[in-house]
Amino acid sequence: MKHHHRHENDCLNCGAELQGHYCHDCGQENLTLKEPFWHFLGHSISHYFHFDEKFFNTLVPLLTKPGQLTLAYLDGKRTKYLQPVSMYIFVSIFYFLVVPHLQHKADKDEDDDQIVATAKVTPGKADSLKKAKDAIMQAPMPEIARKEALKGMDRAIAKARNKSFEALPFARQTVVLDSLKAVNKAHPSDSLQEAVDDHTETYIAREDSTYASYLKRQAKLPEDERDGFWDRYKKRRDIDIKQRTGKDWSLDKEIEHYQPKLYFILMPLFAFFIMLNFRKNHRYYVEHIVFTIHFFTAFFIFEIVAVPINHFIFNDSELFSLLSYAVVIWYAYTALRTFYQRPPWLTIRKMVTLGICLSIAFGISYEIIRQVVYMLA
Numbered sequence: 001m002k003h004h005h006r007h008e009n010d011c012l013n014c015g016a017e018l019q020g021h022y023c024h025d026c027g028q029e030n031l032t033l034k035e036p037f038w039h040f041l042g043h044s045i046s047h048y049f050h051f052d053e054k055f056f057n058t059l060v061p062l063l064t065k066p067g068q069l070t071l072a073y074l075d076g077k078r079t080k081y082l083q084p085v086s087m088y089i090f091v092s093i094f095y096f097l098v099v100p101h102l103q104h105k106a107d108k109d110e111d112d113d114q115i116v117a118t119a120k121v122t123p124g125k126a127d128s129l130k131k132a133k134d135a136i137m138q139a140p141m142p143e144i145a146r147k148e149a150l151k152g153m154d155r156a157i158a159k160a161r162n163k164s165f166e167a168l169p170f171a172r173q174t175v176v177l178d179s180l181k182a183v184n185k186a187h188p189s190d191s192l193q194e195a196v197d198d199h200t201e202t203y204i205a206r207e208d209s210t211y212a213s214y215l216k217r218q219a220k221l222p223e224d225e226r227d228g229f230w231d232r233y234k235k236r237r238d239i240d241i242k243q244r245t246g247k248d249w250s251l252d253k254e255i256e257h258y259q260p261k262l263y264f265i266l267m268p269l270f271a272f273f274i275m276l277n278f279r280k281n282h283r284y285y286v287e288h289i290v291f292t293i294h295f296f297t298a299f300f301i302f303e304i305v306a307v308p309i310n311h312f313i314f315n316d317s318e319l320f321s322l323l324s325y326a327v328v329i330w331y332a333y334t335a336l337r338t339f340y341q342r343p344p345w346l347t348i349r350k351m352v353t354l355g356i357c358l359s360i361a362f363g364i365s366y367e368i369i370r371q372v373v374y375m376l377a
Contacts, residue, residue, distance in 0.1 A: 006030050058082045062298050066331050067338025070291045084293040095300040096260050102311045162198045173203050211239050237374055258369045265365040267292050273357035277350050278340050291339055
């Protein structure tokens with residue numbers, strides 16, 4: 001393809017004097033301003049495939065040689081690879097488009113699929129669901145399929161009961177819950193206990209409509225069952241948001257919208273914990289950051305592949321999920337061994353510590369997001 005370069009030797013972007021077709025200062029190519037359409041199109045496509053080439057040059061070692069890409073990048077071999085943050089952003093866009101959606105769909109399917117497939121009844125009608133459950137008990141089918149169908153039906157019945165309970169006036173809820181507790185005490189059963197727990201959660205959420213009513217309920221509890229300072233603080237804040245916005249506020253629901261931002265808080269925190277655990281390696285903090293970004297990028301890529309396979313092929317199998325986690329653990333172990341050059345037994349011990357640190361980092365990140373949401377509510 002013929003390149004339409006300018007004859008002048010000044011860079012149009014920064015004004016530097018040129019020694020060739022590219023500026024040594026800012027990197028811009030010295031192209032004519034009025035290039036033909038086909039040249040513009042071809043130039044754009046070549047830039048795309050240049051990115052595409054860099055993406056795959058980065059992807060292969062990232063997945064197949066854990067830790068090696070980070071070593072190569074920090075050794076200065078960077079031209080053929082995407083920048084760590086660019087790679088992370090590119091991958092995370094697909095991750096947050098695909099994985100949370102399928103996970104939510106899986107949670108919903110867990111409650112609804114067996115009902116639709118076997119009972120053909122509308123959820124929310126407890127009597128109909130009971131009849132459908134009896135029909136499943138009598139229907140000729142493999143025992144494994146029967147157990148799965150009954151599990152789904154039990155969840156649907158509990159969901160239907162709790163929905164009906166939510167619609168009752170508060171005084172009526174009190175009577176129903178007390179009666180249910182009395183029956184469960186006289187004739188204990190797992191299903192009754194589950195109903196009591198679900199209804200109690202709904203009842204408490206409604207009872208704690210103000211912070212004063214929450215404190216009143218807490219005062220009635222034995223001292224060892226009362227919430228501590230931190231739980232009281234979070235409860236007060238949640239009630240405050242509910243009163244200000246006029247709607248129920250749930251951290252978990254808000255985190256779904258803030259999840260991409262959460263990881264930008266989480267990764268620097270986790271890199272700091274890694275630096276503390278591997279301080280004897282005498283690496284700079286930014287080197288731990290690069291390692292952390294590469295690790296989370298690889299994890300996202302793996303989830304982008306594994307979650308759809310598990311959902312569409314293995315029907316959200318718990319065994320497949322366990323195998324997936326085993327692969328992630330293997331990747332983490334190999335990456336740590338390669339990058340930090342520690343003995344196997346010490347690497348395993350560090351992994352256990354880092355698992356605890358990751359939980360702490362998640363907790364801190366969640367709380368930062370909670371504070372942001374609280375201020376913006």
